[in-house]
Amino acid sequence: MRFQTRVSLLFGSLLVFSLVLVMALVGQISRKTVTSEIEQSLAATFTTVNKLHTARVENLQRNVRLLAGDYGFKTAYGTGDTGTIKTALQNHQERLGDAELMMLCDLDGLVLANTFDDDLNGQSIPWMSFLDSAYDSDTGEETTYADLTGDVYQLVVTPLLAPDLDAWIISGFRTGPQMARELSTLTQSDVTFVYGTQHSNRVVASSLDRKTQTDLAAFLQTTSPVAGLIAYQSDQETFLGSQIILDVIDDVPFSLFVQQSLDQALAPYQRLLWYAVAILLLAVIVFAIATVRLSRSVTYPITQLSAAADAVAKGNLEASVTVSSKDEIGTLSRTFNEMVTGLAEKERVRDLLGKVVSPKIAKKLMSGQIEVAGEQREVSVLFCDIQGFTSMSEQHLPKEVLHSLNRFFSQVSEIIEAHGGVIDKYIGDAVMAVFGAPQDDPEHAVNAVKAGMAICSQANVLIAPHSDGANEDQGSTCNFGIGIHCGPVVAGNIGSKSRFNYTVIGDTVNVASRLEALAGRKYEPKLIVAREIVDCCPGIKFSQLGETSLRGRTQPVRIYTPTELVDHDQG
């Protein structure tokens, strides 16, 4: 997998994971917070409803006390006339405004008159325990809930004192939808009054819509009353609610259920969640783009560096990368270019050195393996010189001469290097080569002789008008001579520390040079070797040429010329 892909996946996954985790935590915390707030709100709703209800009841009691103390009403009561008492009750009920029924009953609970239903007159009220409680209380007053023709009423009983307890005035208001709506508006919670047991209950009044009321009633029938917060669903909306029992009417509980919509409360957080999702998606997209761009800014230069390094490894020292930034990648690119430049320079130096000195010497020099002090070695030295080159140079243009010379030297160098020798130097029209230094060569003598024989057979000195070799079949030729000798030399850098040449010096070199001077001149063969060479080349036949004295030596030297390679393994 590509680095860019891995980086993108890694950081993208981290980003998505982090955001999703945050969203999940926010969602969970939001839900807990909202639930807690709803619970507190519902508790406050109960308190508020109780207080509102109590205030209304107390207000009603105060007003009815005024009626109970009104002499006009007492007088009307004293008539014993139902119609008169009823009108008095109606008149006062209208004055009160918040009472929906009033009735007067005697101390035995017999209804004397009422504003609710004339059929109740002469009947006993079913709430004698209510009157008994009032009778036993300190104030003679009592409140209760009562089931009246299917509706639940909050009743208040007040003693009629004429001048002592003579009758009861019962007033009340209905627990109806209007009350529920008013309470709902004040408390910001939905209010439902429920009358009945768990398995048989009905909604008496509610601020909910009809459908939700039905669902609530059905839910309450399936759920045992529990303290605390309960949840139910209606029309795919979740509600949280709480229930308290207000009173027990004829052994049947009358309770208040308050609720709030959890979904509505979570709506702002839900919107926040959607915003978060949108931000997440946007962040992922932006992050992906940024990651790709950032990784590309790293991988692309690295790819380029890799390709350039590969090209350099394959020998292309002109490879380079574009430095497009000032960061670490830019530094790496710049450093790479400098390295390649250095390598190219080094290669040029090596190449140039190889042209100046033998590539093997150049390699040894550059590797630092050649000491300035030098070393004694057993080598073979070959000299090759062009004869009559000077006079011929006079007859041709310098350019033609140089070309011919370089051509000959190229041929000779190629042959010498092919046989493991190194060009020590070019001395005018002569070339000096060494076999067995700077690298050891046990067959240095054989190789030197073979190189000499190859030069004699392959190389030629052709001086012709130079026109990029187009006229090489024209012109004149020169002969050359080769001298080879082997023996000990001192091999090393000759010169100072700041400037030196790698070469070999010693008698062996001198003898080789002298032998070359004889070749093709005093003696006909182009290649002349000394006796030591013959002894080192058992696989080559030599023809003795005689003994000769060499300049600088006191003893005559026996000289030979190779005639035939006998051992082909040595060729």
Place this chain on the structure above:
Amino acid sequence: MQLLNYLHPLSPARRRITPSQIICSIFCGILLCSSAVALELTIHLNEKKNLPLDGTIVELAGPGPVTASQKAHVINQIDKDFDPLISVVPKGSTILLLNDDSFKHHIYSLSKGNQFDIPLFSRPSQQEVILNNHGIVKLGCNIHDWMIAYIYVNEGDLVKEISGSPVMFTGLAAGEYEVRVWNPRFRNTKRIVRHSLTMVNGQNNEITVDLRLRKSVHKKTKPATSAYPEEKGGNY
């Protein structure tokens, strides 16, 4: 609790016996003596919680008319209260209402058969009402809600205010009687507990009447004299 006025030697006579009544009595006595011994009735009053029976009126209504008192029975209003709290008068008696307070009272009664309304009178004015029906008459003041007085209008000659049990009536002749018991601490002060019985010659009779009393009278508490505290419903 106020004692029955006619028992007090210094209190005004509750009734005056006419000569014709004396003659009848003697004649009846002769007949009785010639025919039977005087009977006794013992009435046991049983209060469930053993609360005091003070102020209990026991009437034994039997044969014979009741004679209204010749002299008016006085009920005074003094210091924003009625005096006495409980009065027992025979049917047809006159009640004289006096006001010894420095301000007016508005006296009323809504008791069935004995209703009256005397608005705002003050001394030296006196008001009279005649109570023609047997039963309980509750007097109140429309201005001062706590003021209350009870008048037991009896029908029989035999009536006592007692504070304990048993209650005995002696010298009774055989015949049909009705025992009537009332107390201002009844739950329903308009109601009289009635118990019918037949007195038989040669036999002493005993009955038990169950009562259920409150600890105190049903009425508003009179406020402190220095100020009128704010009313907060009835205080019992």
